[in-house]
Amino acid sequence: NKLTISVIKADIGGWVGHSAIHPRLVEVATEELSAARKRGLLIDFHVTACGDDLQLILTHRQGVDNEQIHKLAWDTFVKGTAVAKELHLYGAGQDLLSDAFSGNVRGQGPGVAEMEIVERTSEPVLVFMADKTSAGAWNLPLFKMFADPFTTAGLVIAPGMHQGFRFEVHDIREHKKILFDCPEDLYDMLMFIGTPGRFTIKHVFSRADGTIAAVSSTERLSLLAGKYVGKDDPVMVVRAQQNFPAVGEVLEPFRYPWIIEGWMRGSHYGPLMAVPIKQATPSRFDGPPRVACLGFQIADGRLIGPRDMFDDPAFEEARREANQVADVLRRHGPFEPHRLPLEEMEYTTLPQVMKKLEGRWEKL
Numbered sequence: 345n346k347l348t349i350s351v352i353k354a355d356i357g358g359w360v361g362h363s364a365i366h367p368r369l370v371e372v373a374t375e376e377l378s379a380a381r382k383r384g385l386l387i388d389f390h391v392t393a394c395g396d397d398l399q400l401i402l403t404h405r406q407g408v409d410n411e412q413i414h415k416l417a418w419d420t421f422v423k424g425t426a427v428a429k430e431l432h433l434y435g436a437g438q439d440l441l442s443d444a445f446s447g448n449v450r451g452q453g454p455g456v457a458e459m460e461i462v463e464r465t466s467e468p469v470l471v472f473m474a475d476k477t478s479a480g481a482w483n484l485p486l487f488k489m490f491a492d493p494f495t496t497a498g499l500v501i502a503p504g505m506h507q508g509f510r511f512e513v514h515d516i517r518e519h520k521k522i523l524f525d526c527p528e529d530l531y532d533m534l535m536f537i538g539t540p541g542r543f544t545i546k547h548v549f550s551r552a553d554g555t556i557a558a559v560s561s562t563e564r565l566s567l568l569a570g571k572y573v574g575k576d577d578p579v580m581v582v583r584a585q586q587n588f589p590a591v592g593e594v595l596e597p598f599r600y601p602w603i604i605e606g607w608m609r610g611s612h613y614g615p616l617m618a619v620p621i622k623q624a625t626p627s628r629f630d631g632p633p634r635v636a637c638l639g640f641q642i643a644d645g646r647l648i649g650p651r652d653m654f655d656d657p658a659f660e661e662a663r664r665e666a667n668q669v670a671d672v673l674r675r676h677g678p679f680e681p682h683r684l685p686l687e688e689m690e691y692t693t694l695p696q697v698m699k700k701l702e703g704r705w706e707k708l
């Protein structure tokens with residue numbers, strides 16, 4: 345009897361600005377999902393937020409990409425949007441890119457990470473959520489979790505992990521995918537995943553038994569909508585222990601504040617700061633970008649949790665370093681490498697400025 349874990353998220357309105365969500369949105373979503381659990385569509389759920397993104401964590405038996413589940417999420421976001429409009433929350437309905445649901449939330453604005461699993465006797469699962477960043481933000485941490493023995497001791501000393509992991513990488517520009525078997529394919533894979541704006545790790549599988557270890561959301565709102573409509577703040581789900589990295593090995597990559605794209609107006613590089621949910625409220629220069637992680641034990645589909653995994657003094661140094669990196673980058677103001685390169689900012693005022701200056705450029 346297979347179990348599906350679905351994490352579906354959308355920014356349907358910020359409070360205040362893009363810094364957080366209003367508690368009423370969590371209430372509305374909880375009412376909707378409670379009703380769905382009562383009528384048996386869901387086994388269990390947890391509603392939370394990371395920055396201005398409302399997060400629906402769902403367990404059910406309907407499989408991935410299921411129309412009923414996606415419709416439930418969509419309807420929940422629509423209900424939430426009505427409340428967001430009532431409260432004049434900022435950017436109400438921002439991520440609902442179409443007016444009507446068309447069978448699947450993929451490509452319609454919300455972000456989705458789903459995996460179907462055979463539940464183990466004990467099933468520890470970690471749900472990661474990031475705000476003020478983009479789909480590729482998980483590349484480096486996923487690489488470290490599943491392919492770097494300096495992060496994950498199990499790759500060397502755990503029999504179930506010594507064979508390594510298989511990575512499914514998507515080229516989100518050309519809409520292609522490829523599988524890399526690590527460690528053999530490590531150097532080939534790094535050639536691509538080092539450009540996270542184009543290549544993203546979608547799935548990771550155990551090579552010991554082929555089971556799924558991790559899934560990320562790789563939607564790109566800016567590509568979907570054809571214009572800038574916010575960053576596609578990503579989510580991911582990671583299974584832990586036994587043939588997978590231990591919980592602490594999964595969390596270890598977040599000891600360092602990796603520099604990623606996002607932050608103010610989705611147009612700057614900034615450090616990814618690992619925080620508890622209550623601190624996942626990016627305010628300074630609309631950031632710096634945040635990552636939060638909730639842990640659950642799964643019991644016959646029920647979500648036993650959450651535990652707020654970065655609510656640990658051991659991550660205080662990571663946060664302090666993130667603030668230091670933030671200061672160094674902020675000093676550069678509108679200069680690279682704080683601000684993204686021009687090509688990455690097509691949705692900005694560049695075309696207008698170019699047009700205005702048309703007659704003033706002279707041949708050299």
Ligand code: F6R
Binds near residue numbers: 361
């Ligand atoms: C970044 C983000 C914010 C907004 C900024 C301007 O992902 O959401 O930094 O880009 O607050 O927002 P608008 O254009 O809505 O005034």
Ligand code: MG
Binds near residue numbers: 357358362396434435
């Ligand atoms: Mg927003």
Ligand code: MG
Binds near residue numbers: 355
């Ligand atoms: Mg957001």
